[in-house]
Amino acid sequence: MALLEVVSLRKTYRTSMRRVEVLTDASFTVEAGETIGILGPSGSGKSTIGQIVTGLIRADSGTIRYRNEELHYPLRSYQRKEIQILFQHPEVSFNPKYRLEQGFQEICRHYDLRMTRRELLDYLADFGLYREHLERHPIQLSGGELQRAMVARVMLLDPKLIVLDEPTSMLDTISQAQVLRMLEALQRQRQVSYLYITHSRCLADHLCQRIYYLDGGQLREEPFPAEICHQSSQKKEGRKFYHETHHIIPAEHGAAAPADRLRRESQPK
Amino acid sequence: MKQRNLLQGRAAAVTGMVLLLLILLVAVFAPALAPYDPWAMGTPYLPPSSEHLLGTNDIGQDILSELIYGTRVSMFIGVCAALITTIIGTAVGVLAGYFGGIVDHILMAVTNVVIVVPSLPLTVVLVAYLQAGLWNIIIALCVTAWAGTARLIRAQVMQLRQQPFVQLERTLGMGNGYIMLVHILPNVSGIILTRGALSVASAMLSEASLSFLGLGALGQKSWGAILNNAFFRNGVVNNCWWWYYPPILCICVCVVAFMLIGSWDDRRSRGQNLLAM
Amino acid sequence: MLEIQNLTVRFQLPQGTITALEGVNLTLRDGEKLCVVGESGSGKSVLMLAVLCLLPENACVSGSILLDGEDLLQKSQKDLTEIRGMKLSYVPQGSGNSLNPLLRLGFQVSESLVAHRRLPRRGADQRSIQLLQQFHLGDEEQLVRSYPHTLSGGMRQRALLALGIAPEAPYLVADEPTKGLDSDRVGLVVDCFNSLEGCSLLCVTHDLTFAQQVADRVAIIYAGQMIEYETAEQFFGSPRHPYSKALLDAVPERGLNAIPGFSPGHEDYTDACRFYNRCPCRTAQCQTQPKDRWDGERMVKCIYGAP
Numbered sequence: 001m002a003l004l005e006v007v008s009l010r011k012t013y014r015t016s017m018r019r020v021e022v023l024t025d026a027s028f029t030v031e032a033g034e035t036i037g038i039l040g041p042s043g044s045g046k047s048t049i050g051q052i053v054t055g056l057i058r059a060d061s062g063t064i065r066y067r068n069e070e071l072h073y074p075l076r077s078y079q080r081k082e083i084q085i086l087f088q089h090p091e092v093s094f095n096p097k098y099r100l101e102q103g104f105q106e107i108c109r110h111y112d113l114r115m116t117r118r119e120l121l122d123y124l125a126d127f128g129l130y131r132e133h134l135e136r137h138p139i140q141l142s143g144g145e146l147q148r149a150m151v152a153r154v155m156l157l158d159p160k161l162i163v164l165d166e167p168t169s170m171l172d173t174i175s176q177a178q179v180l181r182m183l184e185a186l187q188r189q190r191q192v193s194y195l196y197i198t199h200s201r202c203l204a205d206h207l208c209q210r211i212y213y214l215d216g217g218q219l220r221e222e223p224f225p226a227e228i229c230h231q232s233s234q235k236k237e238g239r240k241f242y243h244e245t246h247h248i249i250p251a252e253h254g255a256a257a258p259a260d261r262l263r264r265e266s267q268p269k
Numbered sequence: 270m271k272q273r274n275l276l277q278g279r280a281a282a283v284t285g286m287v288l289l290l291l292i293l294l295v296a297v298f299a300p301a302l303a304p305y306d307p308w309a310m311g312t313p314y315l316p317p318s319s320e321h322l323l324g325t326n327d328i329g330q331d332i333l334s335e336l337i338y339g340t341r342v343s344m345f346i347g348v349c350a351a352l353i354t355t356i357i358g359t360a361v362g363v364l365a366g367y368f369g370g371i372v373d374h375i376l377m378a379v380t381n382v383v384i385v386v387p388s389l390p391l392t393v394v395l396v397a398y399l400q401a402g403l404w405n406i407i408i409a410l411c412v413t414a415w416a417g418t419a420r421l422i423r424a425q426v427m428q429l430r431q432q433p434f435v436q437l438e439r440t441l442g443m444g445n446g447y448i449m450l451v452h453i454l455p456n457v458s459g460i461i462l463t464r465g466a467l468s469v470a471s472a473m474l475s476e477a478s479l480s481f482l483g484l485g486a487l488g489q490k491s492w493g494a495i496l497n498n499a500f501f502r503n504g505v506v507n508n509c510w511w512w513y514y515p516p517i518l519c520i521c522v523c524v525v526a527f528m529l530i531g532s533w534d535d536r537r538s539r540g541q542n543l544l545a546m
Numbered sequence: 547m548l549e550i551q552n553l554t555v556r557f558q559l560p561q562g563t564i565t566a567l568e569g570v571n572l573t574l575r576d577g578e579k580l581c582v583v584g585e586s587g588s589g590k591s592v593l594m595l596a597v598l599c600l601l602p603e604n605a606c607v608s609g610s611i612l613l614d615g616e617d618l619l620q621k622s623q624k625d626l627t628e629i630r631g632m633k634l635s636y637v638p639q640g641s642g643n644s645l646n647p648l649l650r651l652g653f654q655v656s657e658s659l660v661a662h663r664r665l666p667r668r669g670a671d672q673r674s675i676q677l678l679q680q681f682h683l684g685d686e687e688q689l690v691r692s693y694p695h696t697l698s699g700g701m702r703q704r705a706l707l708a709l710g711i712a713p714e715a716p717y718l719v720a721d722e723p724t725k726g727l728d729s730d731r732v733g734l735v736v737d738c739f740n741s742l743e744g745c746s747l748l749c750v751t752h753d754l755t756f757a758q759q760v761a762d763r764v765a766i767i768y769a770g771q772m773i774e775y776e777t778a779e780q781f782f783g784s785p786r787h788p789y790s791k792a793l794l795d796a797v798p799e800r801g802l803n804a805i806p807g808f809s810p811g812h813e814d815y816t817d818a819c820r821f822y823n824r825c826p827c828r829t830a831q832c833q834t835q836p837k838d839r840w841d842g843e844r845m846v847k848c849i850y851g852a853p
Contacts, residue, residue: 042699042728054440080442087433088726095434097455106451107441128808142586145808150437157441169726172585172752177796177804199728202798 001068002029003193004053004161009062011048022048024217026062030161033187035194037204039222040214046197049214050163053195054085066161081111084159088166090146094138100149101134107156127152127182144175151182155190163195168203180207285466285529292523296340303334307490317511324511327502335490336515342491343473343523346403350410350472355465357411358418363457365419366426367449377423380416388413389478396484403486406479410472418464425457459533466531470524477520492516548574548597548717548746553609555592555601564812566592570609570772571838571845572765576716579739579747581757581778583793584767585809593767594719594750598636599626613717631662637710637720640703640727645694651678651705652690658713677708681738700731707738711745718742720749724756732756754797758782766790769809769820772838775845786846788825819848 009026012019022045030036040046052059055075064071066079075083087093094103104124108115115123121131127148138146147167154162164183168176184207186192198204204211205224212219295302304322305311311329315321323332365376392409399405429435430453438448454461479485480493481500499505499513555567567589574580584590595601597611599618611618613633621629630636635658638644645654655677656670665673671690678686681704689697689705697705703723710718723739724732736759739747751757757764757778764781766774766789774787785791792805807824819825819832827850836849 041730051436056436056439074439080440083440085437085440087437089433093433093437095452095456106443110441110443132811132813144586154441169728173754173796174585174793174805176798177802178808180802181804200798203802206798206802 002065003032003067004030004195005065006049006053007063007065009049009052009064010060011045011052011057012060021217023059026214026217026219028212028219028221030193030195032160032193033191034209035187035196035207037196037198037208037211038214038219039198039201039204039211042199044214045217046199046214047165050085050165050195050197053161054083054163055080056085081157082160083163084154084157084161085163085165086147086150086154086167088169090143090150090167090170091138093150094146096138099135099137100129100141103149103153104134104156107153111157113156123156124149124152128178142175143171144178147171147175147179148182151179151186155186158190159192161193161195163197165197166199169199183207279533281529282533285526285532288522288526289530292340292344292526295337296344299337299341303331303337305331305334307331307334307338314507314509316509323515324509326498326504326509326512332495332512332515335495336492336519339490339492339495339516340519342403342486342489343476343493343520346407346410346476346486346491347469347473347523347527350407350414350476351465351468353407353411354414354468354472355418355461358415358464359422359454359457359461361415361419362422363426363449363453366423367430367445367453369427369430373423376419380419380423383413383416384420386413389475392475392479393482393484396479401484401487403489406476406486409479410475414468414471414475418461418468421460421464422457425460426453429453429456463531463533466527466533470527470531473520473523473527477516492519547576547612547614548748549610549612550593550597551610551612553593553596553607553611555589555596556606558604558606565815566605566770566812567596567767568770569838570767572772572775573843574717574746574748576746577744578762579742579749579760580763580765581761582748582750582765582767583752583754583757585752587809588767589770590750590752590767591721594721594748597748598630598634598719628662631658631713631715633715634717634719635710635713635715637707637718637723639721639725640699640706640723644706645697645702647694649693650691651694651697654694655690655705655709655712658709662713673712674708677712678705680711680741681705681708683708698731699727700734703727703731703735704738707735711742716745718745718747720747720751722751722753723749724751724753736760754794755799766793769815770812771820771847772845773821773847775843777844780844786850787821787848788827788850789821792824821848 006029007027009023011023012021026049028036028038038046038049048057051057053064053071055071055073058073066083069079071079074080094100104120107113108120121134124130124134129145129149129152133141133145133149141149167183168179171179180203183194187194194207196204196207208224211222211224213222307330309330311325311331313325313327313329315325315329317324321331321333323336325331326335361376361380365373365380391413395409395412396406399409435448435452438452476485476491477493477496480491481497483497483501485491485494485497493516495516496513499509499516504512550570550572553567553570554565557564557566570593572580582590582593592601596607597618599621601607607619609619613629618626618629645651652671652674655674656665659665659673660667660670674690675686678689683689683701683704694702694705707720707723710720720739723735727735732753732755736756739749739760747760749757749760761778764774764776764778765772766781766787768789774781774785774790776785781790782794785794794800795803796805805824810820810823816822817834819828819834819836822828822832825832829849831849836847838845838847
């Protein structure tokens, strides 16, 4: 039995000017404890899938079953608690008016988690966050710190499914690796499933067990593992960080001729 | 150090606050400050002298004392009207902006109707129908004044509700009421305070207009009422400048004070965010 | 030539003084492309703002920034306005609100030409079209009349680049030009940067893949200090500082390996090497700050990075 089963999801955005069909017939499943990747170009509606699953927007039609029970907008009770989301922009994921600590206290209060400040600090140390971070406002923290804090905050609820909506595209390389590796470790500890939305095939290859590609409002499963990010296999052979010769980054972006790419970009959407 | 940073670039607002403080002190200590009872009659049409610093009116009441007592009435009406206006405007704006959809449609339809109604004539009509008491004036002043605030706050809240942190609060299972009170309101507090200060200014002006037209609170000596007296009880004809200039000046100073306060800039001290870049 | 000598930037904050950048020395030769790489909070943006002389008032800057032999830090605001228009040009971040949503794109691209080169408004639109054509945005005549919200992220970044090169300044300062863009769009921005000729580029970025494809030279900033300054070829081939190695290991294409630990906060600077707590090859010697070890045009701030 799949943890999450999504069948022919459909969503059209209507503005006064025009209507955009972002999802026509999107179906996929997520098993417990696995990471599913959803790839697609910018503006293809990847984020819409995530927001529908999380209960932030209503789908036009289609069914979503979570633990064999149908999800209805808006989500309630245990569903609300177990399905969470991480956004692309950590700098606006916390209320700018409050210190970081207040964001955590709020959750402890709401869900009646009895946590002393000491316990909270111990818990946060695993995420690389210390007292000084808690006392600051979001504007005084870096993107990496905020995104780690966001992970810590969401994990307080002990969720079973987290939608990762490009959680690292605004972060620097090291923060990106830290956040993603942290998410992997948490998955092993807690058996949480991820729905990883990204535009980077390489990152998806690192994290996901299965990958879907969103194209023309439909999802199709991609063959996996792909060849593009071949160097990732090195890590499985127990590669050490510092004592190995470094290779030039493979020319992933150089694959298509510049003129080709320029033409693609300028085409009307 | 901290103090300096806090006040940097806010000289105007601080000036406004000092002015307001002075005005409030005058209002509170009116009995001690006023040289005469503002109702007591004496020699009419006296020009300013050492005895009557701003002269007397047509029935010999001391104008300085009238002004000092008038501060109480004018401020009370201004502040109460602004408070009610801001509360209604904020509530309507937040609800419309946060829920969107049908709630937004209905609330904004009402707001738009209120905005296009010419406010002063409506207020005049209302005051004419209601009895001309202090509270009725305040109610009349509030009927149309909230709409501008509501529109501004709605626009801001609509942007805020799209922000990830608000969306996250929803996924974290927080209720709508909680999110509006705890997460939306503090983020529009800047607008609320600014609009509030400006509302006091405009309420005071409207009150002065009403009083000038003779529709003020009966038996209350507000600045507008003094002005009304000066115009309709031969002050202008007799060229008693000490009678009609001072209330105009008082209204101006008060309005300017509130406008200056409204210019308060809610920025955090700059430079802090650089550390996170 | 742009020479930065012993640049130190401190911020006066309510909670005390904070050192954001310490003793940075680097040189940008004519026609060279230099990428300044660092994590968020490392001070790389502060470096960029210092060069542009756009730091907020509570910053204390010491050292010197010589642009063709003239120290920018000694200039008056009026001179700086002139220099920023004519010699030093800025390409802002495309992901932010760098374009005014109420003005047409053509107006914004050529604004600096009208302001600094006294170009008539009418000729300016023509020039905007040419500039945008240089970066192949497609349908440029239409584009100059449209408003910024109609542009996609990749197009916006290229339009900003066009805006940056409009005054034909010999020095270009770019801020995170690939932030938030997907890899296809990064490729387009790379092509545009590579098509720049005859201008020196100082580019602040955290995107190593981008840096590798654009830079001639790389400067690595860690916790407010420059720890390695190297030709791009050398850096991406065999970096010398342990942090540089860790940085490259974190690139997804190279294994997405996260280095343990986190960079120290501004309050936690000690006498030890700033990388001490995370460094896999630390020794007792590292308890004192290593010196900048220069070898001609290369530098490494580590006792192991022998030339």
